[in-house]
Structures are given as C-alpha cells and as structure tokens.
Amino acid sequence: MVTTATPGAESESASLRARAVTKSFPAPENAAVRTLALSDVSLAVEAGEFVSVIGPSGCGKSTLLRLMAGLETLDAGELLVGNGLITGPSAERGLVFQDPNLFPWLTVRGNIQAGLIARGVLHAKRGEVDDFMRLVGLEGFANAYPHHLSGGMAQRVALARALINHPTVLLMDEPLGALDSFTRMKMQDEVLRLWQMRRMTTLLVTHDIEEAIYMSDRIVIMTPRPGRIDKTISVTLERPRQRNSPELLRLRSAILEHLHFAPAMHPT
Amino acid sequence: MVVHGFVSRQEPAPDTHSYWVFLGGLLAVSLVLSVIQRWSLGLRQWMRDTCPIVAAAVVLLTLWALITSGFRWLPLPYFPSPAGILQSMISDRELLFDSTWHSLLLLLGGYTLGVGFALITGVCIGWFAHARYWGMPVLKVLGPIPATAWIPLAMVLSPSPTLSSIGLIALSVWFPVTMLTISGISNTRASYLDVARTLGAGQGYLIFRVAVPAAMPSIFVGLFMGLGTSFLTLIVAETVGVKSGLGWYLSWAQGWAEYGKVFAALLIMSAFFSTIITALFKVRDRVLGWQKGVIKW
Numbered sequence: 117m118v119t120t121a122t123p124g125a126e127s128e129s130a131s132l133r134a135r136a137v138t139k140s141f142p143a144p145e146n147a148a149v150r151t152l153a154l155s156d157v158s159l160a161v162e163a164g165e166f167v168s169v170i171g172p173s174g175c176g177k178s179t180l181l182r183l184m185a186g187l188e189t190l191d192a193g194e195l196l197v198g199n200g201l202i203t204g205p206s207a208e209r210g211l212v213f214q215d216p217n218l219f220p221w222l223t224v225r226g227n228i229q230a231g232l233i234a235r236g237v238l239h240a241k242r243g244e245v246d247d248f249m250r251l252v253g254l255e256g257f258a259n260a261y262p263h264h265l266s267g268g269m270a271q272r273v274a275l276a277r278a279l280i281n282h283p284t285v286l287l288m289d290e291p292l293g294a295l296d297s298f299t300r301m302k303m304q305d306e307v308l309r310l311w312q313m314r315r316m317t318t319l320l321v322t323h324d325i326e327e328a329i330y331m332s333d334r335i336v337i338m339t340p341r342p343g344r345i346d347k348t349i350s351v352t353l354e355r356p357r358q359r360n361s362p363e364l365l366r367l368r369s370a371i372l373e374h375l376h377f378a379p380a381m382h383p384t
Numbered sequence: 385m386v387v388h389g390f391v392s393r394q395e396p397a398p399d400t401h402s403y404w405v406f407l408g409g410l411l412a413v414s415l416v417l418s419v420i421q422r423w424s425l426g427l428r429q430w431m432r433d434t435c436p437i438v439a440a441a442v443v444l445l446t447l448w449a450l451i452t453s454g455f456r457w458l459p460l461p462y463f464p465s466p467a468g469i470l471q472s473m474i475s476d477r478e479l480l481f482d483s484t485w486h487s488l489l490l491l492l493g494g495y496t497l498g499v500g501f502a503l504i505t506g507v508c509i510g511w512f513a514h515a516r517y518w519g520m521p522v523l524k525v526l527g528p529i530p531a532t533a534w535i536p537l538a539m540v541l542s543p544s545p546t547l548s549s550i551g552l553i554a555l556s557v558w559f560p561v562t563m564l565t566i567s568g569i570s571n572t573r574a575s576y577l578d579v580a581r582t583l584g585a586g587q588g589y590l591i592f593r594v595a596v597p598a599a600m601p602s603i604f605v606g607l608f609m610g611l612g613t614s615f616l617t618l619i620v621a622e623t624v625g626v627k628s629g630l631g632w633y634l635s636w637a638q639g640w641a642e643y644g645k646v647f648a649a650l651l652i653m654s655a656f657f658s659t660i661i662t663a664l665f666k667v668r669d670r671v672l673g674w675q676k677g678v679i680k681w
Contacts (some may be wrong), residue, residue, distance in 0.1 A: 187578050207584030217575045221597040221674045231583035263678050281584060374629065 123362070129317045130198035130208075130284040132161040132184065137193035139179055152342035153179045156193075159336060159345060163284075164315040168328035169336045169369075176343025177321045184319065185211045197285055207235055210278030210316075214290040216270040217260035224273050225249070225258040231281040239278075248276040251310070263300075268299040272306070276289050279310065285317045293323065304331055312355075329367050330357055337374065347374060391447065400473055403467035410442070462646040469651070474646035480633065480648065484656055485630040490546065491618050491660070494553025498610065502558045503603075506565025509600070511591055516566075523562060529557030531613065532620045539625060549621035556617040557610035564606030568599025604668050611664060615657050630656070 136155045154176040161167045169177045180327040182188045184195055186205040195202040197209065205305065218227045229245045246350045249255055252272040262270055268306040271291060291307070292300045308331055311318050312322065322328055329351055330333045353363055372378035421428040445466055451457050452465040464472075473480065507520040531552045542548030572595045580594045596603075622631025630653050637645035675681065 159537060185578075185582050187581065205578075205581035205584075207582070209582065211579070211582040213579070215575065217573075217579045219576060219579075219594070219597070220678060221600070230593075234583045234585035234589045261674050262675070265413065277579075277583065368410070 129163040131163045133196045136158045139192045155342035166318045166332045171338035175186045175340040191226040209282040209284035209285045212288045212291045214293045216274035227313045228276045252276045273276040288320045468644045469647045474647040483630045483633040494550040498554035498557030502561030505669045506562040508564040510569025528560040550600040553617045556613040560607040560609040564602045568602030569595045573600040
C-alpha cells in the first residue's frame with residue numbers, strides 16, 4: 117500500500133478479539149428479569165482487517181460494538197485490543213454511529229478538533245484539523261454548523277472526528293444506514309478509501325448485505341435471541357471491487373439463502 | 385409618506401416649557417429623518433419598520449394629555465399629564481439618576497452572585513448523583529419560598545441593608561437558574577456523552593464541553609426567569625430596607641403625594657429593566673447563535 121504524506125498514514129492498527137462474551141440487560145418492565153443480548157460470542161479481527169457484522173435487528177450486533185467501544189460492561193468473557201483488555205472507552209477505538217451525533221453547538225471545525233481538545237493535544241496538533249477536513253472533502257465548511265450539512269456531509273464530519281485521534285480500531289454502527297442509496301454508495305467508497313489509506317482495524321455493523329460484501333474482508337452473520345455468531349464468510353474478491361460483478365452477486369444470494377430470505381438455488 | 389404618523393401630535397396644549405421642547409425635538413428629529421431617508425435605503429427600511437409603532441405611541445401620549453390636562457377627566461394628584469411627569473423628571477433628575485445608579489449596583493451585584501452560585505449548584509446537582517441526593521431536598525424545601533418572604537430574617541441577620549438586599553436578590557435568582565441548569569444538564573443526550581467518551585474525553589470535558597453547552601438553552605430560560613424575579617425582589621427590598629434606589633424613590637414620592645414623580649420613576653424603571661433584558665437577549669444571541677436554523681428563532 118503506497119500512500120503519500122496523508123494524515124495518519126503511519127498509524128498502527130491492532131487486532132480486536134472477543135472471547136466468550138456474554139451480556140444481558142434488565143428487562144424494561146422488571147429489573148429482576150434479564151434478557152440475554154449476547155451469548156458466548158467469540159470473534160477475532162486481525163490487525164488492519166475490515167470485518168462486517170450483519171444480522172436481523174435484536175441480534176446484539178450493536179451491543180457487541182458498544183462493548184468493544186467500552187461504553188458497556190460485559191457480564192462474562194473478555195475483550196482485547198492487541199494484548200490489552202478493554203475496560204472503558206478510549207480514543208484508540210473510534211466509534212461512528214448511524215446518527216452522526218455532531219455537537220450542534222460546535223462548527224464543523226469545532227467538531228473535528230473535539231478529540232484533540234478532549235485529549236489535551238490541540239495545541240500540538242492543530243494543523244491536522246485542516247488535513248482531516250481536506251481528507252473528507254469539507255475544506256469549505258469549517259465554520260458551518262452541523263444542521264446546515266446534508267446527511268452525507270455530517271457523516272463525513274463524524275468520520276473525520278473519529279479518525280483525527282488516529283484510532284487503531286474503527287467501530288462503525290450502521291454509519292450509512294440513514295443515507296439515501298446514492299450518497300450511501302459514494303460514502304462506502306469514501307470509507308474504503310480512508311481504510312485503505314490508514315489500514316485501521318475496522319468493524320462495521322450493517323443491515324445491508326451488499327454493503328458488507330462490497331466492503332469487507334470477512335462477514336460475520338449473527339442470529340438473535342440470544343445474539344450469537346452463526347457463520348463467518350470470507351470475501352476473497354479482489355479490490356477494487358465491482359458492485360455488479362457476478363462473484364459479488366453470487367455471494368449475495370448465498371447469504372440470502374443462508375438467512376432464509378431466498379430459496380436455495382443450487383441444491384446440493 | 386413615512387412621517388404621516390408624526391403629524392397627529394399638534395392638538396394638545398401643553399402648559400409647560402419642557403414638554404414643548406420634547407415635542408418640538410420629536411418633530412424636528414422626525415422631519416430631519418424623513419428628509420435623510422430619501423438618500424439612505426437602510427434608514428428608510430428602518431423607519432418603515434418603526435414608524436407605525438412610534439406613531440401609535442405618540443397618539444397614546446396625545447390621548448393621555450387630552451384626558452388629563454385637556455378635559456381633566458381623571459382625579460388630578462394621582463394622574464398628572466405627560467407634561468407634568470416630564471417636568472418632575474427634569475426637576476428631580478439628580479436624585480433619579482442617583483436612585484437608578486444604586487438600583488443598578490444592587491441588581492447587578494445580586495444577580496451575578498445568584499447566577500454564579502446557581503451555576504455551581506445546578507451543574508453539581510445535575511451531574512453528580514451524590515450531589516443530587518443531598519441537594520434536591522434542600523432545593524425543594526428552600527426554593528419555593530419567595531425571596532421577599534425572607535426580608536424579616538434578612539433585616540435581623542445582615543449587618544447592612546445593602547448586603548441583605550443583595551443576598552435576597554441573589555436568592556431569588558438562584559432558585560430558577562439552579563432548577564433549569566439541573567434540568568438542562570440531566571437532559572443532555574446520552575449519545576453526545578458516548579461520542580465524547582470514545583474521543584478520549586475525561587470528566588472535565590464531559591461536564592464543561594458537552595453537558596454545559598447542551599444545557600445552555602435551558603440555562604438561559606432560567607436566566608430570564610431569574611431576571612424577572614430579581615426585578616421584583618429589588619423593588620421590594622428597596623421599598624422596605626435600603627434607603628436609596630428606584631423602589632425607595634417610588635415609595636418616598638408616594639409619601640409626599642407627588643404622583644408626577646411616581647410616574648417618572650415608573651417610566652425610568654421600565655426603560656431600565658427593558659434595557660437589561662435586551663442586554664441579556666444580546667448575550668443569548670451570541671451564546672446560542674448555533675440554534676438559529678434548529679429552532680424557530
């Protein structure tokens with residue numbers, strides 16, 4: 117991978133591992149009853165790998181991501197980044213939500229540099245703010261407030277805001293789920309470009325099967341109640357991929373069959 | 385076309401010199417402006433906006449003059465004519481100025497103190513569960529008592545009436561600002577805090593750069609409410625305690641049955657308080673400018 121002097125090109129990525137992770141939540145009407153959200157989930161994402169997690173809603177994929185971000189505590193099992201246990205949120209694991217969640221009281225620039233201020237390194241790294249704005253194509257919008265941005269632009273800001281901390285792991289929870297299909301395809305390429313440039317370990321939660329196939333090295337399929345890993349599929353297609361390539365479409369129907377959304381076309 | 389509203393002020397027959405000067409000045413200014421507006425587009429726009437309301441004010445003033453000094457429909461010592469009010473305003477200008485100044489000092493002192501304390505208690509109670517446990521009951525017990533009800537106690541406890549008044553104004557501001565700061569802080573969207581945590585934010589960042597900005601709209605509602613109650617407390621405190629300020633002037637003038645001065649004090653109070661409210665609006669516009677476009681501004 118040859119990159120020019122782009123921000124964060126030198127950043128190291130780290131592997132991400134879940135070992136027998138179990139997580140339950142108290143039921144809303146009765147705190148004594150606990151619903152099992154994740155049961156014995158084990159997953160290893162290699163350093164620099166792009167893995168997607170798909171599955172119906174309620175399969176715990178978002179919970180798994182929030183656990184990895186350190187925003188929830190697990191009941192049993194362990195989560196590791198490299199060789200370190202995940203005990204809480206950290207700037208080394210960036211998180212992008214479906215809602216960009218930009219701070220409405222800050223401008224685009226203010227939002228992007230939030231991570232630098234939070235870590236107390238704004239003074240030393242102020243120059244990077246402009247680099248990252250350029251990286252996501254928002255040079256002209258430094259002083260715009262979030263509500264003036266389109267959905268795609270807002271999500272670019274959210275990406276830049278997460279990436280400016282040079283995370284070794286990027287966690288994305290249906291980041292493109294709220295975008296229209298044209299913007300979504302454009303943003304998929306954008307995310308891929310950033311990933312290929314920086315090679316951070318990436319875990320993408322999505323409900324879009326094409327998106328998962330188009331973007332990832334591996335696809336993890338989860339099943340609900342309780343959430344567990346059903347199947348892992350390697351996507352060996354060469355990059356850059358063609359959205360309409362026969363291999364991609366074949367993989368798509370295989371996954372649909374597996375999820376029982378399509379009849380088996382090649383009975384064995 | 386733009387100045388037609390100003391012409392209607394000719395009927396009254398003011399019996400004093402200064403009111404003549406005032407009306408003459410008003411006429412002169414409006415005439416000069418109506419001439420200048422031919423060349424200035426911005427001025428014309430401004431005049432078009434303001435002229436109807438100014439004209440209405442002049443008509444009201446004229447009606448008032450007619451009812452009082454014109455037909456003498458209202459009992460005289462209590463309802464002086466505009467000319468009489470202007471006269472007492474000018475003859476008592478030094479005392480009025482002095483009173484306004486004292487009221488301003490008292491109000492600003494009390495308000496700043498109250499807001500300062502309120503922000504501290506509000507942020508603490510809103511953010512920390514322990515502070516909420518111990519603070520909320522105190523707030524619920526002490527908060528609803530109107531600050532003016534503490535006057536008997538404050539008079540005894542405080543070494544000087546000025547200090548007790550400042551304390552009372554601060555107390556009256558403290559309650560609404562604290563309440564709305566708490567509600568603003570605890571209504572911070574959890575996802576903003578989640579985002580900040582994954583960006584490496586510590587406790588300080590979460591409080592001062594996420595929760596407080598998110599609470600700002602609510603805090604400003606509290607600041608405006610506090611300003612309202614502080615005016616009330618100021619006037620009451622000055623009427624019963626401090627021997628200066630607009631509230632004191634008001635009751636003093638009433639004691640001498642000089643109702644011209646009463647109305648003069650009321651007019652100045654209105655100008656004084658609305659100036660302060662306008663100032664707070666300006667501050668809000670700066671701090672909450674980001675809300676333009678999000679809410680109906």
